[in-house]
Amino acid sequence: MLTEQREVALEAQIGVAPSLDEAALIRAAQKGDHDAFERLVRAHDQGVLRCAMNLLRSSEDARDVYQEAFLRAYKSLPSFRFDASFHTWLYRVVTNLCLDRLRKKKVRREDDSAEPLDSAREVRAEGNPERTLLSRELSARIQEVLQGLTPRERTVFELRHYQGMRLKTIGETLGTSEEAAKNCLFRVTQKMRAALGDFV
Numbered sequence: 207m208l209t210e211q212r213e214v215a216l217e218a219q220i221g222v223a224p225s226l227d228e229a230a231l232i233r234a235a236q237k238g239d240h241d242a243f244e245r246l247v248r249a250h251d252q253g254v255l256r257c258a259m260n261l262l263r264s265s266e267d268a269r270d271v272y273q274e275a276f277l278r279a280y281k282s283l284p285s286f287r288f289d290a291s292f293h294t295w296l297y298r299v300v301t302n303l304c305l306d307r308l309r310k311k312k313v314r315r316e317d318d319s320a321e322p323l324d325s326a327r328e329v330r331a332e333g334n335p336e337r338t339l340l341s342r343e344l345s346a347r348i349q350e351v352l353q354g355l356t357p358r359e360r361t362v363f364e365l366r367h368y369q370g371m372r373l374k375t376i377g378e379t380l381g382t383s384e385e386a387a388k389n390c391l392f393r394v395t396q397k398m399r400a401a402l403g404d405f406v
Contacts (some may be wrong), residue, residue, distance in 0.1 A: 247325070250292075257369055298380070348402070355397070362390045362394065
């Protein structure tokens with residue numbers, strides 16, 4: 207039991223090279239072991255859903271991408287060569303699906319959870335009308351900036367600030383260099399600063 211808990215803890219680590227246990231699971235899944243693939247899914251499912259949700263701002267779209275990402279991963283797993291970590295490879299699948307969806311939509315919908323968060327902020331700031339107004343203005347300005355970003359800029363921003371990925375990993379995930387990811391993040395940061403200058 208203790209050994210199994212340690213395996214699950216190792217599998218849940220994200221952003222590091224795959225552990226021996228994860229490598230063994232990948233090899234077993236490549237040979238058709240459905241239980242091994244199921245364990246890989248459990249180790250990464252929350253991160254994949256969170257990434258899709260942050261990028262797409264729609265729970266319905268995020269669930270669709272989540273399902274499609276693991277379906278593609280299952281079909282493509284036999285070609286996985288361990289050149290990159292499984293985490294990076296899987297997130298490349300997820301971000302490509304999200305980028306495709308964002309490009310097709312052009313008009314991005316806000317996250318379903320944004321409204322309750324704003325409502326919660328308003329309740330806390332209820333006693334202070336000035337604070338409530340500032341909170342609304344800040345939220346609106348942030349959403350405006352996020353919606354004005356290109357799909358690639360938004361992806362880099364989300365992977366860095368919400369997924370906590372390093373720039374090198376972001377570059378690998380997007381199939382580009384660390385320097386390109388860094389330059390993209392710099393542009394986004396400049397846009398954020400320009401839009402939020404009077405708030406900071």
